[in-house]
Amino acid sequence: IPFYSYERSRGDTDHNVISLRDDMLRPHTYPHSEFWKELDTNTFTIPHQPFNSVLWKTNDREHRPLMEIYQGFRGHTCESDATNGLAHDNEVGFIASSDHLSTGMSFACVWAEKPTRESIFSALKARRTFAAMDKTVLRVTCGEHWMGEKFEVTSTPSLNIYAHLPTGVTITKLQAYIDGIPDETRFESDKIGLYQYSLDSSLKGKHTIFIRVTESNGKFAWSSPMWITVRQ
Numbered sequence: 001i002p003f004y005s006y007e008r009s010r011g012d013t014d015h016n017v018i019s020l021r022d023d024m025l026r027p028h029t030y031p032h033s034e035f036w037k038e039l040d041t042n043t044f045t046i047p048h049q050p051f052n053s054v055l056w057k058t059n060d061r062e063h064r065p066l067m068e069i070y071q072g073f074r075g076h077t078c079e080s081d082a083t084n085g086l087a088h089d090n091e092v093g094f095i096a097s098s099d100h101l102s103t104g105m106s107f108a109c110v111w112a113e114k115p116t117r118e119s120i121f122s123a124l125k126a127r128r129t130f131a132a133m134d135k136t137v138l139r140v141t142c143g144e145h146w147m148g149e150k151f152e153v154t155s156t157p158s159l160n161i162y163a164h165l166p167t168g169v170t171i172t173k174l175q176a177y178i179d180g181i182p183d184e185t186r187f188e189s190d191k192i193g194l195y196q197y198s199l200d201s202s203l204k205g206k207h208t209i210f211i212r213v214t215e216s217n218g219k220f221a222w223s224s225p226m227w228i229t230v231r232q
Contacts, residue, residue: 003019004018004021005019008026008032013032013052014047014048015046016045016046017043017044017045018044020043020117031058033058036060036063041125043063044064044066045063046066047064047068048071049068049071049078051078055081056085059088061090061091065124065127066092066093066127067082068095069095069096069222070096070106070131070133070220070222071097072097073098073101077220079177083180091127091225092127093147094130094131095108095130096108096131096222107133108129109137110124110128110129111128126148127147129147129224130223131222132221133219135166136163136166136219137162138162138163138211138223139162140211140223141159142157142159147211147226149227153231156198156199156200156201156230157228159199159209160196161174162194163213171213171215171216174211174212174214175211178203178207186199186200197211203230204230206229207230208227209225210222210223211223
């Protein structure tokens with residue numbers, strides 16, 4: 001299902017433009033922050049590797065809901081860029097994507113209600129996405145909340161994780177990144193592919209959490225973050 005899209009190339013970090021409109025093609029001669037002012041709710045942008053230091057100096061949650069955490073062509077994982085952006089109050093979900101001749105080496109995955117252009121577009125904007133280097137299925141929820149959501153709870157929550165890997169591939173490590181710090185000590189599994197992660201009961205206030213799956217073939221998958229505020 002195609003979108004109207006193109007790469008808006010600039011020296012200060014390229015962005016891929018995704019739109020439901022056919023009239024959003026623009027020159028790359030002026031900054032993304034100015035371009036964002038021209039957009040309505042039917043267009044958004046995704047920063048495209050390689051990144052540089054100016055990426056997170058501008059922020060638009062409405063028109064930059066996602067980022068590329070892995071790129072197949074360069075074989076580059078940019079978790080440090082992701083955690084840096086999240087630490088600077090950018091609310092971005094994660095995808096992986098290809099460039100040039102790397103098609104099929106990375107996947108931008110989205111959970112949508114219907115296989116339609118509008119439904120997929122809405123799910124992308126809602127950050128209901130995960131990034132994968134393989135044909136992996138990943139879903140992370142917290143009660144009724146999905147990965148990509150921002151919400152509050154009054155007691156220490158648990159995350160429910162479903163991970164389905166290709167035939168012959170197993171999980172070698174499952175980690176929760178809490179405010180950029182990985183933890184793999186609090187997981188439990190009742191069934192194949194189903195896991196639960198219990199947050200530390202001392203964790204209060206606002207925190208950003210995402211899940212990374214390490215596979216036996218050396219590949220990874222990442223859930224989009226959740227922004228969870230635990231009220232005392």
